[in-house]
Amino acid sequence: MATTSSRTQRTDPLTLEVVELIGTVVARYHEEYDAAAGKHALTGAQARVLGLLSLEPLPMRRIAQKLKCEPSNITGIIDRLEARGLVERRPDPADRRVKLAAPTEEGLTVARSLRESLNFAREPLAELSREERLSLRGLLRRMVGEDAGLLADPATPAGYD
C-alpha cells in the first residue's frame, strides 16, 4: 500500500499506466513468440512444449503441470509433435506407467532455431543500456517475487543452456 491516503487506491494513474505498459509487453511477447513458432509451422503450444523438452525430457504429467493444463491435453500436443518427428515417447525405466517425452535430433535443431528467431530479447532490450537493464532486472525481480528471480519456471534452474 502505498503512497496515497485513499483506502483503495486501485486507480492510481501511475500504476494503471505501468499495468497498461505491461499489457503491451505481453501482447508483443506473444506476437513474437507466435511468429517465431509459425516460421517452423508450429503452434504456440507446440513451440512451448518443444522448448521445454529441449532442456530436458519430461514425463507427460510434468509437462501438464508446467503448462497448467490437463494431462489429457498434452497427449494430443505430443501426438502432433511426434507425428512430425520432433519428439518421441520413451519408456521410463524406473516406472513403466510413465512416458518420457524427449526431442529428437530434428526437434533439438528446431528448438534451437526457435530460440534464436525469438528476438524479443534483443530488439526491445537493445534500446536499453546495461545499467538500465540492470535496473529493469531488479524491478522485475521484485515484482515477480524473490524466489522467481532464481527460477522463473521450475523447469529452468540456474543453468539454462
Next chain:
Amino acid sequence: MATTSSRTQRTDPLTLEVVELIGTVVARYHEEYDAAAGKHALTGAQARVLGLLSLEPLPMRRIAQKLKCEPSNITGIIDRLEARGLVERRPDPADRRVKLAAPTEEGLTVARSLRESLNFAREPLAELSREERLSLRGLLRRMVGEDAGLLADPATPAGYD
C-alpha cells in the same frame, strides 16, 4: 557458453535473465487474467472483447483487427457473449453492412467487475515504491517504443478505414 567478449552478444546473460523475467511476468499476467475471467465464467478471449467494448462499441471488423484474428472468429465470440446477454449487436446508421457490438448494462457491470478483480496491478506493483514505479514506467516505455506510452492499444495508429 561464450558469453564474454563476443561481439554478437545475443546470449548476454543479463539480457537473458531479463527476458526470462519478462516471460514470468507474461505467464503471471495470463494466469491472473484467466482467473479473473473464469470468476465470471468467461474465457480469456471473451473477457478481452468485453473489456474492449466496455470502452466503446466497435464494428466486428475493428475487434478482429485489435485481436489480430480473422473477422469470422469474432462472430462466434460475440455470439456467445450475446447469448449471455452481455453484448448486443446494433446496426450502424452510417453503413448498413456494419454491425456494432456494444455491451449491455450487465456487460458493463461485468466488465467493471473484471477490471477490479484483475489485481495484477496492485499485488506485484504494490511491492514497488512510487519512485520505482516511475522508473519502471520509463524503462517499459522505452522498451515498447515511445508512441505506445500514450495509448493503450497501438492497433489504431492512424486513419484505418
Next chain:
DNA sequence: CTACATATTTCATGATGTCAAGTAACCGGG
C-alpha cells in the same frame, strides 16, 4: 446499371482446453 470492394456470416477443419471414463502399472496391507 455494372463491376468491384467491404462487412458480416456460414461452413469445414484443425488445435487447444476441460472433464469423465478406461487401461496399465505401482504400492500397501492382508
Next chain:
DNA sequence: CCCGGTTACTTGACATCATGAAATATGTAG
C-alpha cells in the same frame, strides 16, 4: 500371492478459438 487404492497416460465427447473459402448484403466508382 491377491486386493484395493493411487498414479500415469490415453480415449472419448464436447466447447472454444483460430483459419480460410464461399455466400450474402451493402457501399462505391465508373
